[in-house]
Amino acid sequence: MLDLADELCRWCDEGRDFAVATVVAVRGSAPRPPGASLAVDADGAVIGSVSGGCVEGAVYDLCREALESGTPVLERFGYSDEDAFAVGLTCGGVIDVLVTPVPATAGDRPVLAAALRAAARGESAALTRVAAGPAGLLGRALLVLADGGRDGTLGGPAALDATAAAETAALLDTGRTGTVDVGGDGARCGEPVTLLVESSVPPPRMIVFGAVDFAAALATAGKFLGYHVTVCDARPVFATAGRFPGADEVVVAWPHRYLDSQDLDPRTVLCVLTHDAKFDVPLLERALRLPVAYVGAMGSRRTHEDRLARLREAGLTEAELARLRSPIGLDLGARTPEETALSITAEIVATRRGGTGAPLTGAGVPIHRAGRGAPPLRGGVLSRRTG
Structure with missing residues (x-):
C-alpha cells in the first residue's frame, strides 16, 4: 500500500x-x-x-x-x-x-491515512496488517514510527499489538518489507497470525563525485531508479545546479571531506567519476572502508592499476580493494554519457539484487529472484485461483 x-x-x-x-x-x-x-x-x-x-x-x-x-x-x-x-x-x-x-x-482509515502521509513525506514508518489468521482480524492495521510511537490496533489480545510492534520495528530498522508469523503454540498473543509489514524509509542515496558530463546523465538515471542523488566536486565553476538538473543537490567540497561529513547507510552507492588521483585516492581510501552497497570508479584499465597501487600504498587490504568496481559499469559497449550511465546503473542493480549481468537468453537463471514462500492461507479466503 x-x-x-x-x-x-x-x-x-x-x-x-x-x-x-x-x-x-x-x-x-x-x-x-x-x-x-x-x-x-x-x-x-x-x-x-x-x-x-x-x-x-x-x-x-x-x-x-x-x-x-x-x-x-x-x-x-x-x-x-x-x-x-x-x-x-x-x-x-x-x-x-x-x-x-x-x-x-x-475504523482503520485514520491509521492507514497516517501511514500513507508518512510515506509520502519520505519519513521512516511501517504499516503492519493482518494478512492471515482469524477472519475478524484480517486486514486490521497498526502503524509503527521510527521513534517508537504507534497508532491503531490489530484487534486481538493486547500482547498481539506489542509483539507486532516489536517485530515491525525490527523490519523498519532495516527498511525491509515482508511477512512475520506470530502467535500460536500457547503464546500470549493468541491464535497464529501472519503479519504483512510494509516499511517506508527515506530513499537510498547515490553520491556522484566529479562534476563531469557523465555525472549529469548518471544523476538523471539515479533519480529514475529512486535514489536521492548528490553531485559533489571541489571546483565551483563546474559544480552548479544548472549543469545537473537531475540531481537533488550539488555540493562544492573536496570529495573525501564531504564523505567524512556524511552519515551513510548500507543502501548508499558511491560513484567516483573524477579519475584524478588527487581526488580519487583519499576518497576511495575512505569509501572502501564504509559499509555501503556499492563503490565504483571511472577510468581506463591503466588508471585503475595506478589507482590500486596508490591505494595499496595508503594501506588498503586486498579484501578492501576487492570491493571496488573499476572500471565502473557493465560491458555494454557504451559510448555516450547516457549509455555509460545505463552501464553504471545496471551494475548497481546487479550488485544490490544479486544479478549476474549476463544476458537472460540461454542463461538458465531465474528471471525473478526467489522470495519468501507463500504462507498457508488462513481466514477470509474466497478460493485458490489458477491460470
Whole structure:
C-alpha cells in the first residue's frame, strides 16, 4: 500500500472510498515483490500493479467486490498447465494477495491515512496488517514510527499489538518489507497470525563525485531508479545546479571531506567519476572502508592499476580493494554519457539484487529472484485461483 502513498493520500483527502490489493507473499517466479499494491476507487479508477498484468483483471474485480461487501479477502493466484488462458501467473509463480476495503467510514482509515502521509513525506514508518489468521482480524492495521510511537490496533489480545510492534520495528530498522508469523503454540498473543509489514524509509542515496558530463546523465538515471542523488566536486565553476538538473543537490567540497561529513547507510552507492588521483585516492581510501552497497570508479584499465597501487600504498587490504568496481559499469559497449550511465546503473542493480549481468537468453537463471514462500492461507479466503 505504501508504494502508492502519493496517490492514495490524495484519495484520502478527497474522501474517496477505495480498496487496496497488496502482494503478501511470493513463491517461485513472480513479477512483483511483497508490498506491491493495486488500488481501485468506488468509481472504478485504478492505480498500481500486483503482477505486471498477469492477474490484474481478477484483482481489480476482487477490489470492487470487497468495496461492496466491506470484507477483506486473501486470495492465492498460481499457474495451471491445464488451462493457460485462465486467470493466473503465466510466469509459473504463486502469489498471495490481501484485498482490503478502505471506505471513508472505516475504523482503520485514520491509521492507514497516517501511514500513507508518512510515506509520502519520505519519513521512516511501517504499516503492519493482518494478512492471515482469524477472519475478524484480517486486514486490521497498526502503524509503527521510527521513534517508537504507534497508532491503531490489530484487534486481538493486547500482547498481539506489542509483539507486532516489536517485530515491525525490527523490519523498519532495516527498511525491509515482508511477512512475520506470530502467535500460536500457547503464546500470549493468541491464535497464529501472519503479519504483512510494509516499511517506508527515506530513499537510498547515490553520491556522484566529479562534476563531469557523465555525472549529469548518471544523476538523471539515479533519480529514475529512486535514489536521492548528490553531485559533489571541489571546483565551483563546474559544480552548479544548472549543469545537473537531475540531481537533488550539488555540493562544492573536496570529495573525501564531504564523505567524512556524511552519515551513510548500507543502501548508499558511491560513484567516483573524477579519475584524478588527487581526488580519487583519499576518497576511495575512505569509501572502501564504509559499509555501503556499492563503490565504483571511472577510468581506463591503466588508471585503475595506478589507482590500486596508490591505494595499496595508503594501506588498503586486498579484501578492501576487492570491493571496488573499476572500471565502473557493465560491458555494454557504451559510448555516450547516457549509455555509460545505463552501464553504471545496471551494475548497481546487479550488485544490490544479486544479478549476474549476463544476458537472460540461454542463461538458465531465474528471471525473478526467489522470495519468501507463500504462507498457508488462513481466514477470509474466497478460493485458490489458477491460470
